[in-house]
Amino acid sequence: MTDKAPDRxxxxxxxxxxxxATFASVNPATGAVLGHAPDAGPAEAEAAIAAARNAFDTTSWATDRDLRARCLDQLHGVLVDHKEELRALTITEVGAPHQLTTGAQLEEPIGVVRWYADLLPTYEFSRDLGVHEARGARHHRWVEKEAAGVVAAIIPYNYPNQIALAKLAPALAxxxxxxxxxxxxxxxVTLxxxxxxAEHTDIPPGVVNVLSSSGAAAGELMTTHKDVDVVTFTGxxxxxxxxxxxxxxxxxxxxxxxxxxxxxxVLDDADLQAVSMMAAFMSCSHAGQGCAICTRLLVPRARHDEIVEMVAGGLAHIPVGDPTDPAVYMGPLISERQRVKVDAMVQRAVADGAKLVCGGERMPGPGFFYKPTLLAGVDPDSEIxxxxxxGPVLSVIPYDDEAEAIRIANNxxxxxxxxxxxxxxxxAVGVARRIRSGTFSINGGSYFAPDSPFGGYKQSGVGREYGLEGLAEFLETKTFGAVAK
Known part of the structure; x- marks a missing residue:
């Protein structure tokens, strides 16, 4: 396993x-320092915002659709050309298993850039409303979509390629x-x-600026600065x-x-063996470090113990270890800090009455690994x-009937x-429609693709990424009226 990467x-x-000033990036599978990043502060954030403001206000970027399409096409090509370099860095810095880099950690996000590059030439930035009579005259009206301005994009650690490109590609488009x-x-990986x-595309200076920082000052300035028009944050x-x-x-x-x-x-007529295996593997995807992972398994009370036994059997077969190994499914947590947090929550859950079926402890050796964990008989109102x-923790919650299952899901x-x-x-679709959630899988179906909007209800967020809705997040609507000739 390589423990060195170029400083960025x-x-x-x-x-x-x-x-x-610089700060270290650590390989979570070994605990060793991987490389160092510049520690940007308010001065660098101010300079980046000023550059973005100037590029938006004084260049043709916002109005030259052909330039934007060409640059997005270039960006896609560059990402494809440097895919293996990015894969190696993603595995060692993020702790993402090689398997995940063929999907959501790298290759699928590269496809997002391709999707917006292909969309841009045909996207309708204007809509004609026709002519209407007002004040004794005829008036022609139309609507135009134009760029919202300077975007501050702040991303988390778990899927840095996917989340960066899900923001960057539509914003640039x-x-x-x-x-x-x-x-x-x-x-x-973001740097x-x-x-x-900077080195391989014709994206003009100031259009894209990329920062790294160990503290909160740069990010705080980005969210409050008067010259920033849109803030997009995942975390x-x-x-x-x-x-x-x-x-x-x-x-x-x-x-x-x-x-x-x-x-x-899990409804009472489901294929329990297939569902149990899927639940086990989903809860351990990227060591549970995913906001959309299903971490509450709602099961018929009469089948609770049977399902728990099946899920535990599935968890026992999860390949955990070195993320560079193509056979490994689950790698480490991102840091010792995160591992301590996960373990503390598991121990509190057990103290609160949940049954620890398997896992619930750190794995020995270097790195920040945590055993796949299953908690049974979980109180739906408990912290866990x-x-x-x-983290790789699945909570099994029993219910008595379909109405209660829906109530718990919405709780x-x-x-x-x-x-x-x-x-x-x-x-299944009938139940899904009664649960307040931005995305839903029916019998194992996948909704996640560049053309499908992704986002949440309630405190899971505001707005959508991906698809036409993802582009709309970065557009303003302007309505025109002119006296008809």
């Missing part, structure tokens, strides 16, 4: 540069300029994206609340993709059933995702 540079106004800040735990943009709900409050001072547009506590509802864990501050299983697709 910030991208500000088309120039790659370092800072006097819309004609916005962007200041992108990587997560403190995974700065190098690598900035270097590829915890607690931080999202603070960003929404901070942005209100300048009445910014805010898009938030926040936490989740998604339910997987209500709060996001962000959450979150509403990001969910799943339902039944022998009848019609019955």
């Amino acid at each position: 540079r910030l991208l500000i106004d088309g120039r790659l540069s370092g800072t006097a 819309a004609g916005c300029t962007v200041v992108l800040k990587g997560a403190p735990d995974t700065p190098l 690598a994206l900035g270097e590829l943009i 915890s709900t607690a931080t999202g609340r603070r960003i929404m409050a901070a942005a209100s001072g300048t009445v910014k547009r805010v898009f938030l993709e926040l936490g989740g506590k998604s339910p997987m509802v 059933a209500q709060e996001e864990v962000f 959450s501050a979150y509403g990001l995702s969910g799943a339902v299983f039944s022998a009848s697709d019609e019955r």
Whole structure:
């Protein structure tokens, strides 16, 4: 396993540069320092915002659709050309198993850039409303969509390629300029994206700026600065609340993709063996570090013990270990801090009455590994059933009838995702429609693709990424009226 990566540079106004202060990025599978990133502060954030503002206000980026399409096409090609370099860095810095990089950790996000590049030439930025009579005259009216302005994009550590490109590609397609800040735990992979943009595309200086920082000062400035028009943030709900409050001072547009506590509802006619295996593997995807992962397994009370036994059997077969090994399914948590948090929540759950079926402890050796964990007989109102864990922990909650299952599924501050299983697709869809969630899987169906909007209800966020809705987040609507000739 490689424990070294090149130190990276910030991208500000088309120039790659370092800072006097740097901070370490750690390989979570070994605990060793992987490389160092520039520690940007308010001065660098100010410079990046100024560059983005200038590029938006004084260049043709916002109005030249052909230039934007060409640059997005270039960006897609560059990402494809450097895919293996990005894969190696994603595995070692994020702790993402090689398997995941062929999907949501890398290759699928590259496809998102392709989708918006292909959409842009045919997207209708204007709509004719025809002529109407008013004040004794005829008036022609039409609507135009135009870029919202300067975007501050702040991303988390768990899927840095996917989340960065889910923000960057539609923002650029819309004609916005962007200041992108990587997560403190995974700065190098985001900075690598900035270097590829600077060195291999014709994206003009200032249109994309990429920062890394170990503290909160740069991000706080991005969310409050008068020259930022849109804030898009993915991360915890607690931080999202603070960003929404901070942005209100300048009445910014805010898009938030926040936490989740998604339910997987198993109806009494479902294939229990198949569902149990799927629940086991889903809960361990990227060591449970995913906002849309189903972490509450709702099961018929009469089948609770049977299902628990099946899920435990599935968890026992999860390949856990070195994420560079193509056979490994689950890698480490991102940090020792996160591992301590996960373990503390599990221990509190057991103290509160949940039954620890398997796992519930750190794995020996280097790195920040935690055993796949199953908790049974969980109280739906308990902390473990209500709060996001962000670890490989699955809580099994029994219910008595379908109405109670729906009530428990909706008993959450979150509403990001969910799943339902039944022998009848019609019955499953009926249940899914009664659960307040932005995305839903029916009998194992996948909704996740560049053309399908992703986002949540309630405290899981505001707005949508991906699809036409993802582009709309970065567009303003302007209505025109002219006296008809």
